[in-house]
Amino acid sequence: MVKADSAFFILPLMDTDFIFDEFISFDEKLNRVLEYQLQNESVYAGFMRELQQHTELEFDKENVPLLPIEAFKRAKIFSGKQVELEFKSSGTSGMERSTHYVASSAIYRKSILQGMSRVFNLDDFVVLGYTPGYADNPNSSLIWMINELIQHSRSELSGFIQLDKPFPAERIEKIHSTGKKIMLFGAAFGLIDIIEKQSIPLPQDSVLIETGGMKTYRREMNRDEMYKLLTKGFNLKLDNIYSEYGMTELLSQAWAKGNGLFSCPPWMYISIRNPEDPLSKMPEGDPGLIGVIDLANIFSCSFILTGDKGRKIGDSFTVEGRYHAENLRGCNFLIDAD
Amino acid sequence: MQIDKAMKSSHQKIEKLVELFADWSNPESGLASDAIQKTVENKLFPKEDVDFAINHYRNSIRVDELSAWVQSADLTRHISVLQSKKMICLLAGNLPMVGFQDVIVGLLSGVQLNVKISRKDPFLIASFLEYVNQSNFFDSICFSTDLSELSQIQADFVFFSGSDSSVPEVKRALKTQGCVNKSTKYLIRTAHFSVCILEENMTDYDLTNLAESIWRYNGKGCRSVAVVFTKGKPEKLLYKLKNLIHEKDFSIPSYPYNSSLAVRHSLNVATNRSSFLFNNKVIEIGTPEPHLENVVFVSSYNPLNFENFLSLHKEAIQSVYSIAESEGTENLKFAQMPPISWQPDGVDPLRWMLDIISYPLNPVKQR
Numbered sequence: 001m002v003k004a005d006s007a008f009f010i011l012p013l014m015d016t017d018f019i020f021d022e023f024i025s026f027d028e029k030l031n032r033v034l035e036y037q038l039q040n041e042s043v044y045a046g047f048m049r050e051l052q053q054h055t056e057l058e059f060d061k062e063n064v065p066l067l068p069i070e071a072f073k074r075a076k077i078f079s080g081k082q083v084e085l086e087f088k089s090s091g092t093s094g095m096e097r098s099t100h101y102v103a104s105s106a107i108y109r110k111s112i113l114q115g116m117s118r119v120f121n122l123d124d125f126v127v128l129g130y131t132p133g134y135a136d137n138p139n140s141s142l143i144w145m146i147n148e149l150i151q152h153s154r155s156e157l158s159g160f161i162q163l164d165k166p167f168p169a170e171r172i173e174k175i176h177s178t179g180k181k182i183m184l185f186g187a188a189f190g191l192i193d194i195i196e197k198q199s200i201p202l203p204q205d206s207v208l209i210e211t212g213g214m215k216t217y218r219r220e221m222n223r224d225e226m227y228k229l230l231t232k233g234f235n236l237k238l239d240n241i242y243s244e245y246g247m248t249e250l251l252s253q254a255w256a257k258g259n260g261l262f263s264c265p266p267w268m269y270i271s272i273r274n275p276e277d278p279l280s281k282m283p284e285g286d287p288g289l290i291g292v293i294d295l296a297n298i299f300s301c302s303f304i305l306t307g308d309k310g311r312k313i314g315d316s317f318t319v320e321g322r323y324h325a326e327n328l329r330g331c332n333f334l335i336d337a338d
Numbered sequence: 339m340q341i342d343k344a345m346k347s348s349h350q351k352i353e354k355l356v357e358l359f360a361d362w363s364n365p366e367s368g369l370a371s372d373a374i375q376k377t378v379e380n381k382l383f384p385k386e387d388v389d390f391a392i393n394h395y396r397n398s399i400r401v402d403e404l405s406a407w408v409q410s411a412d413l414t415r416h417i418s419v420l421q422s423k424k425m426i427c428l429l430a431g432n433l434p435m436v437g438f439q440d441v442i443v444g445l446l447s448g449v450q451l452n453v454k455i456s457r458k459d460p461f462l463i464a465s466f467l468e469y470v471n472q473s474n475f476f477d478s479i480c481f482s483t484d485l486s487e488l489s490q491i492q493a494d495f496v497f498f499s500g501s502d503s504s505v506p507e508v509k510r511a512l513k514t515q516g517c518v519n520k521s522t523k524y525l526i527r528t529a530h531f532s533v534c535i536l537e538e539n540m541t542d543y544d545l546t547n548l549a550e551s552i553w554r555y556n557g558k559g560c561r562s563v564a565v566v567f568t569k570g571k572p573e574k575l576l577y578k579l580k581n582l583i584h585e586k587d588f589s590i591p592s593y594p595y596n597s598s599l600a601v602r603h604s605l606n607v608a609t610n611r612s613s614f615l616f617n618n619k620v621i622e623i624g625t626p627e628p629h630l631e632n633v634v635f636v637s638s639y640n641p642l643n644f645e646n647f648l649s650l651h652k653e654a655i656q657s658v659y660s661i662a663e664s665e666g667t668e669n670l671k672f673a674q675m676p677p678i679s680w681q682p683d684g685v686d687p688l689r690w691m692l693d694i695i696s697y698p699l700n701p702v703k704q705r
Contacts, residue, residue: 046608054600054615067608068601074609277597305601324503329631330530330560330656331430331437331499335485335511338431338456 016107019267019295020114026269030061033295033302040079043071044301055279062271062281066291066305072098072249080104080299087141089248100141100248103299108251111296112145113152115265119242119255120183120207126155126175130167130186130194131211133160141248142211146185155180163190167200175203182206184234185244187213188226195233202234209242212319223260245319249304251296254317261316269293270310270317278305284312289323348413348446352404354475355445362469363396373465382459383434384591387555390674391434392462398678399442407679408446411688416695417448424491425449425691426517428498428508431456433555435463439678440497443687445476449495452488453481489515492522495691499527499560499682523694527683529656531564531628533648534670535639537661538570544661544670545582549590551659551673552634553617556593560656560682561673565626565647567639572623573612575636579621580614593618599632628654656682 018024018032038045044067051057051065058064071077072089073096080103089098102108116122129146137143150158157175161168175182182202184191188210194200202208208230223243230241238258245262246253254262254270264270272288274280282288290310295302309323362369370392378385408414425444429437437456441463444451455464460483467481480488496518500508505526512518534548551563568575582588596618603620606613613622619632626635628651637643648655660667668676679686 043608047604050604050607051600054604055597065601068605071605071609074605074611275598278601279597329558329562329564329628331432331527332501332504332530333428333430333456333498333508334504335507338429338454338458 016104016298019107019298020110022266026266027061029267029295030064030269030293030302031059033298034059034064036298037079037301037303041077041299041301042079043067043075043077044303047071057279061269061293063279064293064303065279066271066273066293066303067301068305069098069247069249069307071301072100076101077300078103085144086139087144087248088139090140098248100250100300102251107296107298108141108144109148111252111265111267112148115253115268116149116255118265119257122149122152124181125153125183125207126178126180127153127158128171128182128184129160130163130184130190131160132163141251142246145246145253149183149185167194167198169200172200172202183209185209185211187211188230189213192221192226192229192233195229199233199235202236204236205240206234206236207240207242208234208236209244211244211246227258227260243319247306249297249300250292250294252294256316260318261313262319263316267295270312272310272312272317273305275323282312284314287311287320287323290317290319347417347448348408349405351446351448351476352401352408354473355442356399356401356404358470358473358475359395359399359466362466363392369469370462370465373461376461377434377459382461383555384593386589386591388434388462390554394675395435395438395678398675403678404442404446407688410679411686411692413447413688413692416692419695420691421448423447423449423494423691423695424452425495425497426452426454426488426491426493426512428454428496429456429459429463430499431458431460432558434459436559437497437499438463439680439682440687441467442678443497443691444479445470447688447691448477449691450477451479452491452493453479454485454488455481455483457483485511485515485517488517491517492519493517494521495523495525495694497525497687501528501530525685525687525690527560527685528653529560529683530654532561532657532659532673533565533567533655534563534659534673535644535667536566536568536570536575538568540570540575540578540661542582545578546588547671547673549579549582549588551670552619552621553590553593554674557619557632557634559674561676563659563673564628564634566634566636567644567647568636569639572636572638576612576614576621576623580616583616590617596632602630602633 018029038048047067048065078101083101084105085102087100091097127149131143131146134143134147157171184206191210227238227241231238241258243256244253252265252268254264256262271291272282273291274282275289278289287309290306290308292304292306293302307323309320311318361367374388377383377388427437427440427444441453453467464481467479470476471478482488599615599618599620603613603615606622611622611624613620619634621634623636626637626647658667659670659673661670663669
């Protein structure tokens with residue numbers, strides 16, 4: 001049994017290959033990562049030490065205490081020897097931003113490539129990013145990921161598309177003529193903005209990956225409406241539209257194919273938690289807070305409670321925007337409850 | 339003569355209302371005891387909070403208070419018009435007898451009163467209204483926990499408290515049931531929490547009032563303090579508050595434990611934010627995030643930050659309290675014991691109704 005009050009001592013950086021080893025069970029990997037972090041990462045260990053003063057803790061994947069994600073805004077969460085990458089969440093001036101200190105770019109790279117290889121045959125694709133370029137955003141974990149995929153594709157046709165210029169139809173043609181498929185990344189609102197100006201038919205075997213961001217879009221839109229616009233605007237079938245669920249604080253991503261049902265790679269686990277009791281899970285199908293166990297985060301914190309709303313559906317999960325508590329302070333007449 | 343008659347009628351209503359409430363709430367009469375017992379047995383609210391609410395109304399529903407209110411609102415102007423009007427009160431049920439002021443407005447104004455009783459507080463106000471109906475003094479009041487029982491009323495006025503997200507759904511439900519029509523006027527309150535501004539030096543009495551304003555009713559009232567701005571050191575205030583609740587006789591019921599607060603408090607400890615956890619509240623020092631239920635923020639006061647906060651949250655703030663009761667603030671000691679004529683969201687509900695009748699095209703506040 002893992003103890004939250006284990007003595008602090010710095011272990012040498014551990015061999016991390018086991019994280020991606022599919023022959024080791026998730027539970028076993030979870031225990032090893034949990035033990036390592038309790039011994040080496042002071043914020044999560046401090047959180048657990050205090051928490052066990054107030055309540056009994058359990059350590060299986062559905063009950064293990066998850067650190068609220070805002071900890072990444074408040075403190076340096078890190079247990080590596082040296083920071084190799086520093087990712088920051090986007091935000092307007094004056095807004096507190098999360099910082100994710102990453103000890104090993106190799107782990108992030110492996111998580112991206114091995115995770116995506118489970119969904120796509122990466123060798124078939126030329127990768128385009130309809131996002132700001134890497135040079136302008138060295139602290140964005142998303143841009144870093146797209147840049148890695150661009151490098152991995154080993155194609156001169158891969159790259160970032162300039163946002164302030166017309167969509168490069170000739171480049172699309174050129175890629176198509178090489179026999180490669182297109183993998184186009186973009187924030188959902190950015191992609192919708194361009195197709196609202198003009199439709200951009202892509203070759204039928206292209207893949208469009210929207211990376212979220214609808215929370216800040218100028219008008220409210222549900223996922224079905226968004227997929228409808230994207231399929232129409234890019235002349236693609238629903239099966240060719242993917243969604244990515246990732247964030248600055250994570251090194252792994254979940255993927256959904258055209259239906260909003262996300263699946264994780266085997267080193268990542270989603271547990272939908274009860275907002276009033278985040279130490280326990282919600283029944284399947286009921287909405288709650290999305291809790292993420294990302295074992296690739298071994299040198300920061302692998303146990304994270306997000307502020308996002310989601311539901312568990314079998315082995316998949318939905319993402320339904322930010323979680324807003326229904327019970328506000330004060331009087332609030334609710335037609336169902338009152 | 340008409341005015342005299344109306345005045346007399348108002349006065350009679352006030353006297354009768356005071357008499358009925360005094361009877362109903364008198365423990366010796368036993369009239370409310372069944373409702374109180376059911377409320378407590380069903381774990382809807384702790385007995386101490388129910389008693390506190392009833393005692394508060396008992397102390398504030400007085401002939402002088404109600405007469406002053408009726409006079410200041412100039413009720414007699416349109417008393418005959420009001421008698422033909424229909425009103426629906428939707429009660430939220432977050433605290434015992436919340437919304438009772440709206441019921442009083444309905445009774446005093448003489449409108450045809452319809453009350454959607456909350457399923458979260460189904461016994462207390464219902465018991466009183468039953469007693470009022472038995473008296474046969476007021477027009478019969480229709481009340482139910484089921485909105486469909488109020489269908490086809492086509493009310494002239496609807497009073498309720500809501501939020502930006504809940505209001506459209508409530509209006510839709512009212513329309514579907516035929517409770518309203520196109521000319522129905524809504525008095526909707528959207529404020530959700532209150533703020534307190536404190537001087538550096540505080541007496542134990544002030545501190546007890548602060549604790550009362552935070553913990554009473556489990557902090558679920560819109561008059562409950564969610565954010566404290568102190569001119570002293572926040573750490574010192576936190577220490578004093580902790581001392582008060584742990585060492586002195588601070589009488590407040592125990593509220594159900596919510597483990598999300600242990601998580602919040604543990605996050606604070608792990609990230610070096612001063613914080614303590616007591617009776618279903620986390621009290622912490624930091625930039626206020628008033629949308630977090632059951633977390634109370636203590637911030638250092640500076641005029642600019644304070645003004646910015648008020649301006650950012652003006653729609654959500656119910657009251658600003660201070661000890662000295664300076665301009666624009668209420669006295670902290672009345673946080674959980676407002677006068678019966680207090681103005682939720684800054685609107686006198688009685689005057690609002692009368693102004694709508696007087697100036698139907700330019701009401702004080704409606705959505």
